[in-house]
Amino acid sequence: MAGPGVSAADRVLEARIGAVDVRVVIGRGGVARVGALWAPEAGGAAALLIHDANVAPLAGGVARSLKDAGLRVVSASVPPGEPSKCFAELERLTRLAAREGIRRTDTVVAVGGGVVGDLAGFVAASYQRGVRLVQVPTTLLAMVDSAIGGKTAIDLPEGKNYVGAVWQPRLVVEDLDALATLPARELACGFAEVVKYGLLEGGGLWDRVEEWPALPGDPGALAELVADCAAHKLRVVTQDEHEGGLRASLNLGHTVGHGIEAAGGYRHHTHGEAISLGMLAALRLSETGRGLDPEWRERTRAVLERHGLPTRLDAAIATDDVLAAMGRDKKADAAALNMVLLDAPGAVALRQNPPHAAVVDAIEELRA
Numbered sequence: 001m002a003g004p005g006v007s008a009a010d011r012v013l014e015a016r017i018g019a020v021d022v023r024v025v026i027g028r029g030g031v032a033r034v035g036a037l038w039a040p041e042a043g044g045a046a047a048l049l050i051h052d053a054n055v056a057p058l059a060g061g062v063a064r065s066l067k068d069a070g071l072r073v074v075s076a077s078v079p080p081g082e083p084s085k086c087f088a089e090l091e092r093l094t095r096l097a098a099r100e101g102i103r104r105t106d107t108v109v110a111v112g113g114g115v116v117g118d119l120a121g122f123v124a125a126s127y128q129r130g131v132r133l134v135q136v137p138t139t140l141l142a143m144v145d146s147a148i149g150g151k152t153a154i155d156l157p158e159g160k161n162y163v164g165a166v167w168q169p170r171l172v173v174e175d176l177d178a179l180a181t182l183p184a185r186e187l188a189c190g191f192a193e194v195v196k197y198g199l200l201e202g203g204g205l206w207d208r209v210e211e212w213p214a215l216p217g218d219p220g221a222l223a224e225l226v227a228d229c230a231a232h233k234l235r236v237v238t239q240d241e242h243e244g245g246l247r248a249s250l251n252l253g254h255t256v257g258h259g260i261e262a263a264g265g266y267r268h269h270t271h272g273e274a275i276s277l278g279m280l281a282a283l284r285l286s287e288t289g290r291g292l293d294p295e296w297r298e299r300t301r302a303v304l305e306r307h308g309l310p311t312r313l314d315a316a317i318a319t320d321d322v323l324a325a326m327g328r329d330k331k332a333d334a335a336a337l338n339m340v341l342l343d344a345p346g347a348v349a350l351r352q353n354p355p356h357a358a359v360v361d362a363i364e365e366l367r368a
Contacts (some may be wrong), residue, residue: 140190
């Protein structure tokens with residue numbers, strides 16, 4: 001697909017989500033092309049570039065490309081890790097935008113993983129009631145999941161992503177070269193979301209996930225894998241932007257996973273690791289509640305273990321604390337947990353409320 005900044009080797013996905021045209025460009029060397037890709041739509045004269053401190057060199061490349069495209073760039077570094085998704089950082093960044101004269105016609109550019117994407121996205125959604133957003137995800141998890149779909153948020157002590165908004169990025173630039181900078185643990189955490197998409201779609205996508213070699217894998221094959229996961233999410237969000245129905249399927253493993261994260265104070269397991277455990281619990285509940293063949297849980301466990309993801313819950317995290325956090329989960333209501341379970345890979349059962357005893361057993365089994 002031709003266009004300013006687009007390489008012949010890029011995979012370009014486009015979707016109309018609500019009132020916003022979203023474009024996702026997946027390839028190599030994208031960091032140096034963000035400015036060229038965004039320039040036709042930039043309009044405004046400035047960009048607030050919010051980046052994870054760990055990816056400062058990549059953010060520098062994005063800043064140079066934006067400046068070359070004629071934009072004034074205001075850069076702000078955010079400490080790495082989930083604690084940065086907080087009111088203090090939101091206030092700091094929005095006040096910086098105000099002092100620097102960022103206007104509603106300007107752009108917020110997020111460079112980093114899921115934490116920065118969520119935080120910067122909420123800055124874009126809330127500052128002056130909304131400015132345009134460009135996501136430049138630098139982790140596998142963000143590329144296949146969190147940078148796409150418009151969910152933005154910060155955390156409360158009571159729960160993850162409790163304060164936020166749905167605010168679609170106009171452009172998502174996924175530079176696979178950025179993955180070479182990631183430690184093995186971070187790559188594995190992103191692969192947890194890839195496994196999720198394999199289970200949700202089943203068929204050929206699951207086959208590729210199950211057979212995937214050591215991370216990151218062949219660059220060409222990886223581009224196809226990332227693009228297929230991103231395309232699945234775009235198809236779902238296009239049909240259900242605000243999670244009134246189908247979009248809830250993307251929460252497979254997240255009810256228990258978010259409970260594990262919150263119960264551990266976001267210190268014991270990363271998001272991807274918690275989702276790995278949450279998926280195993282969801283598959284166990286799918287066996288007891290939906291008749292899922294237990295083979296799928298064992299096959300999923302084998303994939304997770306092969307890529308260095310945990311299949312046992314940290315002993316310091318109490319089951320009661322996980323259950324309490326699950327009860328506060330946004331997906332729950334007064335009557336139900338609203339979990340996502342599977343009848344089979346590719347066959348999703350939404351809004352499930354398994355018996356309390358079964359949930360306890362599924363969590364406790366993660367200690368075995």
